[in-house]
Amino acid sequence: MNTSVKIITLREMAILKTLTPNQLELIAESATFVHVPKNSIIYDTGSKMEYVYLIEKGSVKLGITASCGKTLTKALAYDHELFGENIFTVDKYTKEYAESMTECKFYKIPISTFHTLIVQNMTFATSIMNIIVQRLQHLEERLQNFVFRKAKERIVDFICRTGVRKGIKIGIKECLIDHGMSHKEIAYLTDTSRQTVARILNELKKENFIHYGSRKSSKILIRDMDVLRQYGLVS
Numbered sequence: 001m002n003t004s005v006k007i008i009t010l011r012e013m014a015i016l017k018t019l020t021p022n023q024l025e026l027i028a029e030s031a032t033f034v035h036v037p038k039n040s041i042i043y044d045t046g047s048k049m050e051y052v053y054l055i056e057k058g059s060v061k062l063g064i065t066a067s068c069g070k071t072l073t074k075a076l077a078y079d080h081e082l083f084g085e086n087i088f089t090v091d092k093y094t095k096e097y098a099e100s101m102t103e104c105k106f107y108k109i110p111i112s113t114f115h116t117l118i119v120q121n122m123t124f125a126t127s128i129m130n131i132i133v134q135r136l137q138h139l140e141e142r143l144q145n146f147v148f149r150k151a152k153e154r155i156v157d158f159i160c161r162t163g164v165r166k167g168i169k170i171g172i173k174e175c176l177i178d179h180g181m182s183h184k185e186i187a188y189l190t191d192t193s194r195q196t197v198a199r200i201l202n203e204l205k206k207e208n209f210i211h212y213g214s215r216k217s218s219k220i221l222i223r224d225m226d227v228l229r230q231y232g233l234v235s
Helices: 003-011 021-030 111-120 122-148 151-166 183-190 194-206 225-234
Strands: 032-036 041-043 051-057 060-065 071-077 097-100 104-110 168-170 174-178 219-222
Touching: 003 021, 021 104, 021 111, 051 111, 071 122, 071 183, 104 111, 111 122, 122 151, 151 174, 151 183, 151 194, 151 219, 151 225, 183 194
Parallel strands: none
Antiparallel strands: 032 104, 041 097, 051 104, 060 071, 060 097, 168 174, 174 219
C-alpha cells in the first residue's frame, strides 16, 4: 500500500483527527500495513516493544499467560482502535500477547514515530493517555465485578459493553453484535467458566433478552439494550 492510500485511510480514524497533514504523512511513511487471518499471534509475551498497532478492520484480543499455563484476557480492541500503546514503561519487552480474533488489517507504527507525535501534538498525547487510563479503569472495574457481582451480571455487562462499542442498531431498540469469541474466551473476559457462559446465554435467549442462532452464537441480537442492562443490575 503506497503512502497516499495510507493517508486516505488513516485520515478517517477518529484517534488521528487531531494530527496535522504532516504528522499523518509521517505515520503513513513509517507504518507497515499488515493483513493477518483469524487466530494469528501478532506479538507474543516476551516480544521486544517496537511498534504501536492501529486496527483498520478486525478485532484483537490482548491477554497474559500465567506460569501455570492459564490465560487471562485483559482487553479487546476493534476497528480504528489502538493496542500496544502502553510504551511509557521501563520495560523493553511486552508482558502480554496479542491475537487476532477475526481476519484483521492493521498498521504497525514504530515507537519512535509514535513518540514524535506525542511530543509534537499535546492534544494527541492527551487522547493516548486517556486510552491508557480507561483501560486501567476497566481492569479495576473487572476486579470489583468479580468480588461484588454475580456471574450473570458480569456476562450481561459484557454483552452491553460490546453493544455500545461495536453494536449495529437495528430498528428502534434492537442491536446486533458480533463479538467473534467462543464461550471459553467470554469466560476468560468475564471471570466465569465456559459452562456458566453457555448456561446464562441460553437463559437470556429463552427469556427473549437476546437472540442468536445455533451455528453463529458469536452474533447476538440484543432485543433492548436498556432493558437488558437494567436486568443485569437487578438479577
